Amino acid sequence: MQALAKPKPSPELFPTVQELSNGWTVRVSVPQPDKLKLIIDITPEIYGPKAPSGLAVAQWVEHTGTYLKNQPFNSQHIKSKYFHNPEPWYHSVDMGMGKREANVRFEFKRGTKKLPPQMWLTMNPRKVGPEGFKTLVAILADVSGPFSVKPLLQSAKFTMLDVAVDIVGLQVSDLVIWSKNVGKRQHFVGADDVLETINLHRKPYKSKPAGNVFLKAYDRRRERIHAGKKPPFGKGNVSRVEVTKQPKKPYNSLKSLPDYNDPFKDLRVGFVFDQTQMTKEWLNYHSLRRTLSAKAASTMLYLDEEQRTAFEKALTAPKNPLVSSNVNWLGWSEGLKRTGLIHLLDEIA
Structure with missing residues (x-):
């Protein structure tokens, strides 16, 4: 029996809202940015309007760190790292903004032979929320502060973007996940033998034999409970599908984020019951294929070649997709609005 989600999404x-072949109902969220890293070159153009002429980068970093630690606009200083050698320098300042576990990290990187000094901003937009982004904009736009908001955001590049979709009504073990880019797979099972997380790595390459994790599917309800927090929909199951992108020039300017290409274009996620005729053999094959090859799984289940071929097709081309190209991405603008990230983007125009 499907556990009801309370409160209702x-x-x-x-x-x-999608009706499944076994009579269950699932609700799928709009895609939302779940982690974002911005990189800004530290140049005089991003200095605040009251910065003195000829201000050195180290002086600007010192002033910026001190400004943030004074908790402007009802922000909260959480922690900071400060180095004294070879010159005084704030390594990072973590600031609390918004209502829900919201942490925006300001990180300052010294220049190298290849790169100028940089400031990194790392945040979870979903947690920062609209109120948190209003606070961040107020800090960046403060005429008495260290920043010049428009040049700063116009020059900002995003080098990491996590995009998440929540599926209310299903566990991770209920999902069939396919991607043409998958190499290594990882499965994490809880102490109660329930599948909690699936990590998909990209196909290996020379400098990264295991490949980077580009997709996570995990049990959102259990994640919250393990962290000692209230699950989002009571006893209702929630699976989160999260894609990680690491865009490069010229596709990573912050101002281009609303028009970003569909990150789900090479991905299909469906419900296990919807993929083929429901049999005990299919359910067992779906489970065994997480850790066994197609040949080993079919041998263990005494499947003939026709059954094996049909089951492999069901695994690699999920029907009635819940997450896929052209299925979810139309809601991206709503996701930006819901998190409040749109407040930051509005400052660029």
């Missing part, structure tokens, strides 16, 4: 955040 909002139709604005979960606009897709």
Whole structure:
């Protein structure tokens, strides 16, 4: 029996309601940015309007760190790292913004032979939320502060972007996941023998034999409970599908984020019951293929070649996709609005 989600997911955040072949109902969220890293070159153009002429980068970093530690606009100074050698320098300042576990990290990188000095901003937009982004914009736009908001955001590049979709009504073990880019797979099972997380790595390459993790599917309800926090929908199951992108020039300017290419274009996620005729052999094959080859799984289940071929097709081309190209990405603008990231983007125009 499917556990009911309480409170009921909002139709604005979960606009897709899908009836499944076994009679269950799932609700799928709009895609939302779940982690974002911005890189800004530290140049005089991003200095605040009251910065003195000829201000050295180290002086600007010192002033910026001190400004942030004074907790402007009701922000909260969480922690900071400060180095004294070879010159005084704030390594990072973590600031609390918004209402929910929101941490924006300001990180300052010294220049190298290849790169200028940089400031990195790392955050989870979903947690920062609209109120948190209003606070961040106020800090960046403060005429008495160290920043010049428009040049700073116009020059900002995002080098990491996690995009997440929540599926309310299913566990991770209920999902069939396919991607043409997959290499290594990792499965994490809880102490109660329930599948909690699937990590997919990209195909290996010379400098990274295992390949980077580009997709995570995990049990959102269990994640919250393990962290000692209230699950989002009570006893209702929630699976999060999260894609990690690491864009490069010229496709990573912050101002281009609303028009970013669909990150789900090479991905298909469906419900296990929807893929083929429901049999005990299919369910066992789906489970065994997480850790065995197609040949080993079919041998263990005494499948003939026709059954094996049909099951492999069901695994690699999920029907009735819940997450896939052209299925979820139409909601990206709503996701930006819901997190409040749109407040930051509005400052660029």
